[in-house]
Amino acid sequence: MxxxxxxxxxxxxxxxxxxxxxxxxxxxxxxxxxxxxxxxxxxxxxxxNPRFEWNIVWKYLFNERVLEGVGYTLILTVLSMVVAIILAVILAVMRKSVNPVLRGVSWFFIWFFRGTPVYTQLVFWGLFAVLIPKLSLGIPFTNIEFWSVDSNTIITAFNAAWIGLALNEAAYLSEIVRAGLEAVDPGQEEAAKALGMKRTQIMRRVILPQAMRIIVPPTGNETIGMLKTTSLVLAVPFTLDLQFATNAIANRIYKPIPLLIVAALWYLLITSIMMVIQSKIEKHFGKGYEARPxxxxxxxxxxxxxxxxxxxxxxxxxxxxxxxxxx
Incomplete structure (x- = not known):
């Protein structure tokens, strides 16, 4: 054989x-x-299952009030995240500062806003005009004022909503940014100093671009989380977001389940688009780091x-x- x-x-x-x-x-x-x-x-x-009442779901899926709620939800998400990212970078840099005052202020901000529920913070922002009826600019510790305005004209329900969301999110993002900054090899900063670059140039041109590879993935997750956290702005109260819009329709027609499905479908659609965008951004900042198999x-x-x-x-x-x- x-x-x-x-x-x-x-x-x-x-x-x-x-x-x-x-x-x-x-x-x-x-x-x-x-x-x-x-x-x-x-x-x-x-x-x-007839109890889901899909005919009502399709009827209100593109309802004018629902679409308006989708728009306000997206605006709140984008605006809050942009402000939160800027504040997070500032807070992370302050945490790494040699100045103890800057480090202390940054630590207190993060401790306070991470230690209290976002719903509670939004309630306080809704009561801002009660706590501080007038905003003014003048010489501290004196009665001299150069400018003043009623708080209600500036801290509206919409402004209170995105400010509250942004401040809370900045406390979490700052730790993500700090972790990304500390992951960069210290030799990079030393080499940049040897070339005569200033600290701001080093941070902007050397450290941050390399840290983005680590910062982007969790920031994308936080953005998706922010999209769903906007449903809590009822605490302000802000009544134009997607969740409140669907709840209002449900209370009017006594059909809570179909309208909850409408909100869930819109949240799923927006989240899916955000996940695709996050994947593209991660690939962009991951160039040069992907190992060839x-x-x-x-x-x-x-x-x-x-x-x-x-x-x-x-x-x-x-x-x-x-x-x-x-x-």
Whole structure:
């Protein structure tokens, strides 16, 4: 009986080579079938259950009041996150400052806004005009005023909503930014100082661009979280966001479940778009850091390859790498 003969990558025969059989993955197949059946049951229940009242969902999905709520929710999310990111960078830089006053103020801000619930903070911002009826500018600790205005004209419900959300979010983002800044190799800053760059230039041109790779992913998650946190602005009270709009319609027609589904569908749609944008931004700031998979098949020969050699040979890939390092 002839032996089974196989050939290597160079086409040379290799007698008596063991031909491995693929491992049977029975458990994974059974688990996949069970999960697929459960998913099918859930989908069937969602579609066929008359209590979900999908006809009402489709009727109010593009309702004028709902679309207005979507717009205000997006505005609150974007505005709050932009302000929060700016404040977070300032707070993170203050935490790294050599000045103890700046470090203390930054620490107190983070401690206070992380230590109290966002709902409670929004309630206080809604009562801002009660606590401080007038905003004025003048000489401190005297009665001399150059300018004053009624608080209600500036701290409206909308302004109170995004200010409260932004301040709370800045406390969390500042720790993310600080972690990203500290992840940058200290040698980068030392090299920049040796070139005569100022501290602001070093932070803006050297440290921050490298820290963005670490800062962007959790910041994207915080942005998605902010989108859903806007549903708490009722505490101000601000009554034009998506959640309040759907609740108002539900209370009017006595159909809470369909309108909750309407809000959920819009939140899911916006979140999905944000996830795609986050992925694109992460890839942009991850350029130069993505490791090339060793041994992966490519269309063109890797460095160090000659005709007849495998294009995915790990040894040759490493050989080319070490040759480059030695050069």
């Amino acid at each position: 002839p032996h089974h003969i196989t050939k290597d990558g160079e086409g040379l025969p290799v007698p008596n080579r063991i031909v491995a059989k693929p491992v049977r993955r029975t458990g994974q197949i059974i688990a996949a079938i069970i999960v697929a059946l459960l998913a099918a049951m859930v989908i069937k229940g969602l579609i066929t 060793v041994g992966s098949k490519v269309k063109t020969p890797l460095p160090g390859k000659v005709d007849g050699e495998l294009k995915d040979d790990v040894a040759k890939t490493n050989e080319a790498m070490f040759a480059g390092l030695n050069a």
